[in-house]
Amino acid sequence: MSTTATQQMIALEGRGLTKVFGGVAALNNVDVQFPTGSVTAVMGDNGAGKSTLMKILSGVHPADSGILEVNGHAQVFRSPSDARDAGIETVHQDLSLADHRDIAANLFLGRELTTGWGPFRRLAIKRMREEALESLTALGVDIPSVAAEVRHLSGGQRQAIAIARAVHFGCSILIMDEPMAALGLREAQKVQNLITDLASRGITQIIVSHNLDHTFAVANRIIVFRQGRVAGVHDTSTASPSDVLHTINGLD
Ligand SMILES: Nc1ncnc2c1ncn2[C@@H]1O[C@H](COP(=O)(O)OP(=O)(O)O)[C@@H](O)[C@H]1O
Ligand SMILES: [Mg+2]
Incomplete structure (x- = not known):
């Protein structure tokens, strides 16, 4: 497990993000950082809090508490259009076409x-x-x-x-929910190429994924969620898929 170099510019950061639904903390005091130009995969079992995090970052839900910063400036998103105005676009799983x-x-x-x-x-x-x-x-x-x-x-x-x-x-920050799920191998490969191309243009990307192969093909980092908390952050250049699986399953 490794942390990101501290001298890197941070495009998007959340500190102490908490969101409770009916007494259950979907997110519990979560700190996340997304370095500028990086591709970060967000992984974790069903119910781990991934979608809740994406919704907070894209202005769909407000957090109950915590701070969001875009390029080092504190932001409060009251709606998805506030997030868009701050340079954050979201591709939801239904694509909204x-x-x-x-x-x-x-x-x-x-x-x-x-x-x-x-x-x-x-x-x-x-x-x-x-x-x-x-x-x-x-x-x-x-x-x-x-x-x-x-x-x-x-x-x-x-x-x-x-x-x-x-x-x-x-946009300078792009959030995608399962962009390669339900695609065949060749089509998934094309979407992977697109993600890599956007990264070379400096767009910071955050991708929810369940697929370790896809994740390792496109992401620099993997943030694993478990029960509303960050269970670990892996660097894909040093971690193996089984390291990530261990974190997802709570074995380390
Ligand atoms: N709108 C909601 N109302 C009530 N509970 C919710 C709502 N959204 C999420 N939850 C609960 O919060 C937890 C985290 O959910 P979610 O963020 O969707 O997880 P994931 O996307 O990782 O599967 C789950 O226990 C889920 O049931
Ligand atoms: Mg989800």
Whole structure:
């Protein structure tokens, strides 16, 4: 087990995070740090507190107590849009895509570009398609056409669209819940490549995962949760998958 070098810049930090649901502490006085540009996997058994942490970091729930800092500045998130304003985007497990709309429309969902004024204002469809194509090409995402409906895409393509949407608007911190679950080997590999590419662009990533192979392929660090507490932090360059399993199962 190892800790991160202290001289590293910290993009996101939580200190003393606690969240209680009906008398049960889903998170119990948790300290977490996410170094700038790192890829951190969050692992742990069902009920360990992973989703609760993601929800606090993305502004879905407030913590009952504790402090959040983004780039060293204290932040209070009252909503997901507060977290977005601080540069944090989240790709939820359901992806929140509009299945019957095209790829470009999905990339700009809720943040549509418009043209014209007053009664002449309308969606800038051509510009959104051009920008969507540019953005997806830059990320190396394979799609048939930006005018294709999302329901016709594979699981991996859908995941890539959701990730591209999150980064299109310039986030510096990206939270993903199980981005490679339910994907075949080749598609999981493509999503892994995308995560590695985003890391090379300096985006700090936090990934909930149940799969040790995926985790070791993309993450620099693994934070293991057990019963609402941090059970251990591993560095993937020095730890083995069995070290991590031991921590998940509470054997060390
Ligand atoms: N909205 C909620 N209401 C009541 N209990 C909750 C709620 N969310 C989570 N919990 C409880 O908090 C604990 C941690 O849950 P969660 O963060 O979802 O764990 P994980 O994502 O690691 O499986 C569990 O005991 C769960 O039942
Ligand atoms: Mg969960």
